[in-house]
Amino acid sequence: MENVRIGGVPEHFNLPIHLAIENGWFESENINLKWQDFPGGSGYMKEALRNEDMDMCILLTEGIVTDILKGNSSKIVSGHVKTSLTWGIHTRTDETKIDSSSFFDKNIAISRYGSGSHLMPIVHAMMQDQSIEEKQLVEVSDIHGGISSLEQGRADIFYWEKFTTKPFVENGKLKKIGEFISPWPCFMIAATDKMITERAQTLSILLKIIHRANQHFMDLNDAPTLVAERYNLNIKDAERWYHATEWSVNGWVSNKMLEGVLYSLKEAGIVHADCTTQGIIWERNARK
Incomplete structure (x- = not known):
């Protein structure tokens, strides 16, 4: 059994992965996916990736793009939630x-x-x-x-x-x-360069399972009820959120989308004006 450490916020966006873990989907492929909650959000996850305390994390798009441009030795390996986040x-x-x-x-x-x-x-x-x-x-x-x-x-x-x-x-x-x-898709999956370089096959298998889990969740009739029960939401709010949210089922990440993120980050003075999107995406899942 191969251990893989993955982190994310303890929020409803990641329920498809938790259900896949509970259903043994990763174990069936000889992967022991060890989940860690990060209540503090993307700032803490970026540090965990930098320190190689995590192999993968599910982070806000703008957060991981910023940190890769500032030297984080990781890459975006897949989209996760395609819709925007309402703050x-x-x-x-x-x-x-x-x-x-x-x-x-x-x-x-x-x-x-x-x-x-x-x-x-x-x-x-x-x-x-x-x-x-x-x-x-x-x-x-x-x-x-x-x-x-x-x-x-x-x-x-x-x-x-x-x-x-x-x-x-x-x-x-x-x-x-x-x-x-937010003016872009909200969550991306990132992995350390070490994970990408040394365990690319495992990473590909794991992402396929996540994409299958996302599709399964979007097809699940009682998904809003599960969300309401597990995340302390009333059923009407869970239904509204669920029907307004779309997850990635193929992992493709658009460079055009990242160009839009980068433009905003530059305009806001968060990253240097000379930064480009080169090297942000694991090329296997990049799309123009």
């Missing part, structure tokens, strides 16, 4: 002066530098001809740290996936004041 924009529940058009000068909670909760406010501000300075950013580790930072007044705004935070909005821990939809 909820949140503040403390007793806040009355901040709305969705008046917060780019406020303190913003981020899970970690380089995470989606860090990059998305910057890209959002750029698209509104605004800007965010580094002194406005408050590092909070994860969703629970973000909620605490708002309650304590250390931060004013917190971006996080809207269905994940909805239970906290409903129980009065957060107040949602707006949404921002």
Whole structure:
């Protein structure tokens, strides 16, 4: 049995893989897929890939593109979720002066530098001809740290996936004041260069199983019920999320899409103007 370490956020987007693990799909191909949750998001996963603590991770597109361009010895090996991520924009529940058009000068909670909760406010501000300075950013580790930072007044705004935070909005821990939809597919699968170089055949088999699991999940009649039960969502929210989400079943990654990501990252000053998309994608799954 070959061990492969993979990480991702403990959110509903990765349920197809958990179901495949539970159903023994990887074991049947002699792969022991060892899952690790990363509640802190892409910032922590990028470091795990850099340190080779993980062989693979499922990260936000903008996060892994940025980190590969900054020296992470990994590549995108497959798409995972083809639809965009809808970020909820949140503040403390007793806040009355901040709305969705008046917060780019406020303190913003981020899970970690380089995470989606860090990059998305910057890209959002750029698209509104605004800007965010580094002194406005408050590092909070994860969703629970973000909620605490708002309650304590250390931060004013917190971006996080809207269905994940909805239970906290409903129980009065957060107040949602707006949404921002990322302008590209939200999740990619990345693997270390070591995994790609030394275990390419295993990687190919593993990705085929993930793609099959994604198709199976999209064909599953009771998928919204499973999502609601496992991720503390009401059934109507689970249905809305499920029917608005599409997973990758072939792994192809468009270079045109990555060019769009890179343009935004350059415009926002997150990566150097000379950066290109060369070397970001495992060429086996690249598409023009």
